Amino acid sequence: MLKGRSLVDPEDFTLEELESIFELTKKIIENEKDFNDICHGKILATLFYEPSTRTRFSFEAAMLRLGGQVIGFSEPGSSSVAKGESLADTLRTVGAYADIIAMRHPNEGAPIHGLKYCPVPLINAGDGGHQHPTQTLTDLFTILDAHKRLNNLTIGCCGDLKFGRTVHSLLKAMSRYENVDFVLISPHELQIPDYLKEDLKRKNIKFQEEERLENVIDKLDVLYMTRVQKERFFNEADYVRLKDSYILDLEKLKNAKENLAILHPLPRVNEIKIEVDDDKRAWYFKQVKNGMFVRMGLIIKLLGVR
Amino acid sequence: MLEITSIKKGIVIDHIKPGMGLKIFEYLKLDKADYTVAFIMNASSKKYGRKDIIKIENTLDIDLNVLGFLDPNITVNIIENEKIIDKIKLAMPEYVEDIIKCKNPRCITTVEREITHRFKLVDEQNATYKCVYCDHIYKWE
Numbered sequence: 119m120l121k122g123r124s125l126v127d128p129e130d131f132t133l134e135e136l137e138s139i140f141e142l143t144k145k146i147i148e149n150e151k152d153f154n155d156i157c158h159g160k161i162l163a164t165l166f167y168e169p170s171t172r173t174r175f176s177f178e179a180a181m182l183r184l185g186g187q188v189i190g191f192s193e194p195g196s197s198s199v200a201k202g203e204s205l206a207d208t209l210r211t212v213g214a215y216a217d218i219i220a221m222r223h224p225n226e227g228a229p230i231h232g233l234k235y236c237p238v239p240l241i242n243a244g245d246g247g248h249q250h251p252t253q254t255l256t257d258l259f260t261i262l263d264a265h266k267r268l269n270n271l272t273i274g275c276c277g278d279l280k281f282g283r284t285v286h287s288l289l290k291a292m293s294r295y296e297n298v299d300f301v302l303i304s305p306h307e308l309q310i311p312d313y314l315k316e317d318l319k320r321k322n323i324k325f326q327e328e329e330r331l332e333n334v335i336d337k338l339d340v341l342y343m344t345r346v347q348k349e350r351f352f353n354e355a356d357y358v359r360l361k362d363s364y365i366l367d368l369e370k371l372k373n374a375k376e377n378l379a380i381l382h383p384l385p386r387v388n389e390i391k392i393e394v395d396d397d398k399r400a401w402y403f404k405q406v407k408n409g410m411f412v413r414m415g416l417i418i419k420l421l422g423v424r
Numbered sequence: 425m426l427e428i429t430s431i432k433k434g435i436v437i438d439h440i441k442p443g444m445g446l447k448i449f450e451y452l453k454l455d456k457a458d459y460t461v462a463f464i465m466n467a468s469s470k471k472y473g474r475k476d477i478i479k480i481e482n483t484l485d486i487d488l489n490v491l492g493f494l495d496p497n498i499t500v501n502i503i504e505n506e507k508i509i510d511k512i513k514l515a516m517p518e519y520v521e522d523i524i525k526c527k528n529p530r531c532i533t534t535v536e537r538e539i540t541h542r543f544k545l546v547d548e549q550n551a552t553y554k555c556v557y558c559d560h561i562y563k564w565e
Contacts, residue, residue, distance in 0.1 A: 204537050225532040227557020231539060246530045248558055313559045316546070 121422025126229035126242040128251040128291040140259050142424075143408075143415035150183070153414065156423050157186030163216035164190035165208065166243070167199065167223045172384060172406070173243050173252070177220045180413035189216060206235040213237040218421055220252075239420040247281040253383050254287040255416060256409035260401055261292075261340055263408065264379035269296040272337050276303040277344030277364050277389060279310045284383040285344060286314055293323045300325040301334050305360050308346065330363045336373045341366070343382045343402075345389050367391040371399065381405055434459075435486060436501045436508075437478040442466055444495060445476025451490050451523060452478075459483045489517040493564065518545050520553065528560035 120135055131139075146153050162181040166174050169192065178188045191197040199208060205223070209232045212219060218239045221229060226246035233240060244250040262268055273292055275285045279302055289310065292298050300318070302310060302325055309315075309327060318325050328334050335341070346364045348357055365388060366380065382390060382402040394400050418424050440448060445465055454461045460481040469475035480486065484502060491498050492514035502510040520543050526533045533539050533555070543553035543562055551564040 205532070206536070223532070224530070225535055226528060226530045227532040227555065227559075228536075230557050231532050231536060245532075246558070248530075311559075313554055313561045316552075316561065320547075 119422075120419040122239060123420060124229075124233055124236070124240040125251050125416065125420070126233060126240065126245075127249055128254045128287040129294070130251070133294060136255070136258065139255065139412065139415045139419055140262060142418060143259055143412045146411050146414050153184055153418070155185040156418060157181060157184035157421065160184075160186040160218070160421055160423070161216045162186055162188050162190075162417065163212045163219045164188060164192075164243070165197075165212060165219060165221040165223075166190065166192045167194045167221070167228075169193060170222055170244070172409075173222065173250075174220075176406075176410045177241075177243065177252075177413055180410050180417055183410075184414055184417060186217075186417075205232055209236040209240070218417060241416065241420070244283060247283050247286075249287045249290075250283045250383075251287050251291075252413055252416065253284045253409070254291045255412045256405060257284070257288050257342070257381055257383075258291060259412045260381055260405040260408050261379060263404070264401055265339060265377070268292070269298060271295075271297075271339045272299045272301065273340040273342065274301040274303055274331075274334060274338040275342045275344070276331050276366075277346045278308045279304040279344070280308040282344045285342065286310070288342060289314055289318065293318060293321055298323070301337060302327045303329070303331050303334060303364075305329060305346070305356060305364075307356070329360065331366070332363065332370055332373070335370055335378075336375070338378055339375065340379050340381060341374070343380065343386075343389050345385075345387050365389055365391065366394055368393050368397065371397060374399065430506055431479050431481045431503055432506050434479065434481040434483060434503050435488075436503060437480075437488075437491065438475070438499045438501065439469065439471060440476035440478065440498055441472060441495060442474040442476055445478060448476075448478060448491065448494060448498075451494070452486060452488075454478070454480070457483075488512065488514070490520065490523055492516050493520045493523060516545050516548050516551065519543065519556075524553075524562060526555040526558060526560050527562070528555065528558050531555060531558040531560060533557060 164174050181188050213236050220241040220243045222243040223245050226248035228245050229242035279285050378399045379401045380399050462479040464477040466474045496514045500512040501508045522541050525541050542556045544556050546552050546554050553562045
């Protein structure tokens with residue numbers, strides 16, 4: 119039963135609960151009209167303490183398509199936060215007005231702290247470089263869409279794996295499924311944080327760390343691309359040596375499996391060349407739309423309106 | 425030689441590494457105690473050469489969990505009628521609160537007022553804890 123619950127960590131829900139959200143999402147996609155008034159009279163508050171267009175729009179579009187309404191702020195300067203209000207007080211207050219809250223916060227662990235004070239379901243819409251569980255719901259749903267399964271997969275994550283919260287959440291979530299291996303492709307400086315590495319080791323999950331995408335692309339069932347920013351490298355020489363390795367083009371894809379699913383949390387800059395967009399293995403724009411549908415499913419479940 | 429008499433009833437925290445006693449005194453909030461507490465620094469020890477000792481008289485109601493986090497080799501004796509009636513075996517506690525602070529500069533604990541600094545034990549052998557908010561690893565050394 120997900121009614122009244124919150125989502126702050128990708129492991130908050132059981133696999134069965136995730137499955138129930140995905141089932142509902144499929145129904146929404148198949149027949150969206152059946153759901154367009156289901157949240158009538160309900161209010162979603164979007165508290166975005168740092169800028170985001172994609173995730174915020176996705177949440178707001180999801181609620182509006184369900185017939186609900188949306189309040190919130192898109193940067194804290196225009197709210198009582200600028201006056202020095204604590205997160206605890208903001209959540210208690212907004213929770214008195216709204217039925218459900220989606221929050222993005224620059225500080226890691228903010229939603230876990232917020233749970234103690236928030237009187238309505240709280241959804242973590244990204245906390246610093248930590249977790250982004252609704253992106254993970256989107257990613258899992260898209261992998262399921264592409265491969266019809268979430269087990270027996272080799273998943274490559276490429277780019278900035280140190281600060282990329284979407285990758286952190288994806289690793290946590292996918293490591294719960296059977297026989298899932300990871301190939302972590304990044305410069306040494308941008309490898310996944312120690313806590314995640316220790317977590318994977320503790321769970322006996324197979325993972326390989328690799329510097330170059332071209333060395334491993336042929337093994338992958340899923341390739342999760344993220345952006346590597348020049349300023350993240352510790353020195354210019356490494357950046358020059360490795361930068362092309364984190365750019366996906368049709369040349370690299372020649373060695374990839376026919377049924378590879380290429381995902382990206384977006385926004386993309388240059389890490390996937392535009393020439394890849396028309397390849398049938400490019401799933402990232404479908405992933406964007408899936409993100410809105412899966413958030414519709416999540417809102418319905420947490421509000422318990424169905 | 426300085427002599428501290430034995431206690432009739434209470435707790436003796438023994439084999440504290442020299443220098444650590446004062447920290448334990450603070451963590452257990454003994455500076456605010458309304459019962460008799462003796463704090464002995466640099467006592468001679470067969471095990472360590474020197475050690476600190478804390479004797480707490482007439483109370484047994486103290487949360488000693490933190491001692492397992494600070495040093496599981498500390499011994500804790502419960503005294504009744506001037507005799508040791510129990511030796512508490514210390515273990516690393518599953519959670520520690522407001523003892524250490526998260527070193528992750530992006531952690532919510534660095535900005536939010538009146539937040540409990542809370543860590544969960546994830547690997548007892550390597551004395552590894554993680555921040556319950558941001559998952560940042562803390563290794564006790």
